[in-house]
Amino acid sequence: MEIPYTVEPRPDTGLYNAKLGIWLFLASEVMLFGALFSTYILLRTGNPNWVQHPMDVPLATLNTMILISSSVTVVLAWAGLRLKNFAQFRKYGILTMLLAGGFMVVKGIEYSAEFSAGLFPWTDNYMAVYFTMTGLHGLHILGGMVVLAYLLGPGAKMWDSNPEQFTNRIEVFGLYWHFVDLVWIFLFPSLYLL
Amino acid sequence: MSAHDSPEAIQAETRKYIMVFAALAVLTVITVAVSYLDLSIGLAVTLAMIVASVKGTLVAAYFMHLLDERKTIYAILGLTMFFFVVLMILPVGAFSDHNGASTEVAHEVDGEHH
Numbered sequence: 001m002e003i004p005y006t007v008e009p010r011p012d013t014g015l016y017n018a019k020l021g022i023w024l025f026l027a028s029e030v031m032l033f034g035a036l037f038s039t040y041i042l043l044r045t046g047n048p049n050w051v052q053h054p055m056d057v058p059l060a061t062l063n064t065m066i067l068i069s070s071s072v073t074v075v076l077a078w079a080g081l082r083l084k085n086f087a088q089f090r091k092y093g094i095l096t097m098l099l100a101g102g103f104m105v106v107k108g109i110e111y112s113a114e115f116s117a118g119l120f121p122w123t124d125n126y127m128a129v130y131f132t133m134t135g136l137h138g139l140h141i142l143g144g145m146v147v148l149a150y151l152l153g154p155g156a157k158m159w160d161s162n163p164e165q166f167t168n169r170i171e172v173f174g175l176y177w178h179f180v181d182l183v184w185i186f187l188f189p190s191l192y193l194l
Numbered sequence: 195m196s197a198h199d200s201p202e203a204i205q206a207e208t209r210k211y212i213m214v215f216a217a218l219a220v221l222t223v224i225t226v227a228v229s230y231l232d233l234s235i236g237l238a239v240t241l242a243m244i245v246a247s248v249k250g251t252l253v254a255a256y257f258m259h260l261l262d263e264r265k266t267i268y269a270i271l272g273l274t275m276f277f278f279v280v281l282m283i284l285p286v287g288a289f290s291d292h293n294g295a296s297t298e299v300a301h302e303v304d305g306e307h308h
Contacts (some may be wrong), residue, residue: 015262023267027274034281042285057226064222070216071257080212082204179256185249189242193229 007164026179033183036136040129040190050092051124053156056110060192063106064184070099071181074174081167086159089170093152100145107138130191139186140180147173214256221249 004010005017011019043104044050080088093125114120121131151173158166208228225245255261262269 009264015266024283027270030274030278031281038281041282043286045285046289057229059270061222061226065219068215068222068253070243071253075211075257076208079204079208082199083201084211093279146242175258178253181257182250182253185253186246188220189225189229189246193225194235194238194242 004131007168008164016168018172019175020167021131022175026175029179029183033133036133037127037186037190040133040140041127043125043149046125047125053119053126054114055192057192058191059106059110060188064188066103067097067181067184070096070103071178073081073099074170075176078174081159081163081170084163091157093148093170096133096144097148097152102143103141104138104145106172107134115157133191137180137183140183144173144177144180147176210256215251217252218249221245221252225249 003017007016009015010017016025025033062190074155077089077092077096080090080092119127151169155169156166158169214297225242229247233241238265260267
């Protein structure tokens with residue numbers, strides 16, 4: 001049986017199903033990260049002896065630049081498919097993958113330096129919040145990399161059989177990726193600068 | 195193919211994406227620069243959150259195309275934002291109950307490691 005509304009929009013929602021699905025998923029993600037931000041506010045404002053360790057701001061700034069660059073490469077990859085230019089999709093898709101890998105490497109360097117300085121999730125409340133939030137965010141980056149690897153590899157065969165559905169898949173992936181970028185935009189000042 | 199999907203429209207969108215990227219890069223530099231100023235914590239938090247919100251709005255509006263989306267998505271996001279705001283207000287409620295329990299718990303937990 002063929003799955004309906006993978007390309008054409010459903011008459012009642014005006015959306016193809018995957019797009020509705022990703023927005024519902026992102027709504028749940030807003031609440032997940034929202035709960036963590038709320039916890040952070042509660043712990044920090046409720047503790048007069050809050051300990052804030054100095055973090056590596058230059059490395060975190062570099063990671064911010066890397067993530068916003070990857071958001072651009074994702075939309076350019078999607079634009080490539082809409083222009084029926086698979087080579088453009090592939091080029092910007094690979095670039096996105098490299099940027100995502102770069103983000104994880106920089107994060108790894110940061111974690112390594114923090115562990116060497118004796119800072120662990122159980123050190124104090126700040127480090128617990130820091131590792132929980134950046135760790136969960138990092139897992140989202142890793143998850144995105146796995147999906148993108150599939151879409152650039154075996155999943156790309158769909159471009160030959162059903163280009164419209166494949167273009168929609170890239171749009172849906174892009175929405176997820178931009179959300180991960182958006183979360184970092186708030187994590188960066190909250191955990192590193194304030 | 196709708197006018198929205200014409201090559202000219204897509205190329206115009208692409209130029210917009212590059213401009214948004216430039217704006218995000220500049221705002222990131224501003225965020226970091228402001229953090230080096232000797233501001234009170236209240237002002238620092240307010241400024242940082244304003245800049246982050248502008249950046250977030252740019253990403254949502256242009257990269258996630260929320261400027262031009264279906265009503266279904268706006269409805270989902272409206273409901274989500276309502277509950278998100280409730281989540282952000284919860285800590286305020288925790289303090290306004292005047293029992294001080296949350297402060298003591300946070301203090302004790304952090305105090306165990308010092």
